Amino acid sequence: DTEVTQTPKHLVMGMTNKKSLKCEQHMGHRAMYWYKQKAKKPPELMFVYSYEKLSINESVPSRFSPECPNSSLLNLHLHALQPEDSALYLCASSPGLAARESYEQYFGPGTRLTVT
Amino acid sequence: TQLLEQSPQFLSIQEGENLTVYCNSSSVFSSLQWYRQEPGEGPVLLVTVVTGGEVKKLKRLTFQFGDARKDSSLHITAAQPGDTGLYLCAGARAFNKFYFGSGTKLNVKP
Numbered sequence: 001d002t003e004v005t006q007t008p009k010h011l012v013m014g015m016t017n018k019k020s021l022k023c024e025q026h027m028g029h030r031a032m033y034w035y036k037q038k039a040k041k042p043p044e045l046m047f048v049y050s051y052e053k054l055s056i057n058e059s060v061p062s063r064f065s066p067e068c069p070n071s072s073l074l075n076l077h078l079h080a081l082q083p084e085d086s087a088l089y090l091c092a093s094s095p096g097l098a099a100r101e102s103y104e105q106y107f108g109p110g111t112r113l114t115v116t
Numbered sequence: 117t118q119l120l121e122q123s124p125q126f127l128s129i130q131e132g133e134n135l136t137v138y139c140n141s142s143s144v145f146s147s148l149q150w151y152r153q154e155p156g157e158g159p160v161l162l163v164t165v166v167t168g169g170e171v172k173k174l175k176r177l178t179f180q181f182g183d184a185r186k187d188s189s190l191h192i193t194a195a196q197p198g199d200t201g202l203y204l205c206a207g208a209r210a211f212n213k214f215y216f217g218s219g220t221k222l223n224v225k226p
Contacts, residue, residue: 004158006158031212033214040219040221041219042204042216042217042218042219043159043204043216044216045213045214048212048213050212055212056212056213088156090158090159092158094212096212103146103147103149103164103166103208104149104161104164105149105161105206105214106161107151107158107159107160107161108158109157109158110156110157110158112156
């Protein structure tokens with residue numbers, strides 16, 4: 001099973017709202033990622049968690065706040081977003097071990113976020 | 117500046133034709149992945165290549181990793197409409213960090 005699940009599939013929020021995106025995997029992977037993807041562009045890395053610790057933050061604005069409650073779950077808390085933050089938000093996971101398989105990322109279906 | 121450049125950006129071909137997509141960089145990567153993405157969905161992993169010069173075949177798809185581990189190619193034989201999608205390459209350098217190419221949008225017409 002190489003499934004990464006994301007909820008919700010679609011989200012519309014106002015600029016003053018607070019919402020959260022959720023991601024879950026049960027493959028025993030120890031690295032989890034958040035990406036942002038605009039239309040017709042490749043995914044842009046936002047955050048990487050490795051063994052439940054934040055290891056990479058690609059200078060993402062503080063209105064995006066990641067959280068990794070345990071090795072299977074990854075959240076992205078959203079607050080005071082701007083219309084330009086509207087995008088497809090993708091979660092991914094990889095084994096996170098020093099082996100060939102560690103280079104394989106598995107993506108969820110994404111959350112389509114619209115900020116009004 | 118994109119670390120990985122893909123070419124072509126767009127490709128529109130007839131069913132049955134062959135095609136090659138290139139993924140190039142001046143940097144060395146530990147591994148290279150290829151993904152296919154449908155509109156509104158997440159990328160689906162097709163293959164990972166790790167060894168310089170490695171060639172992998174998946175049915176009509178052939179993937180190659182350059183000897184110097186700086187570039188890769190994806191060749192599709194006898195393309196079908198089901199191959200339509202956005203093809204993305206991604207290279208791994210630092211542990212757990214992946215760099216995506218600019219993408220190739222393929223349209224296969226019946």
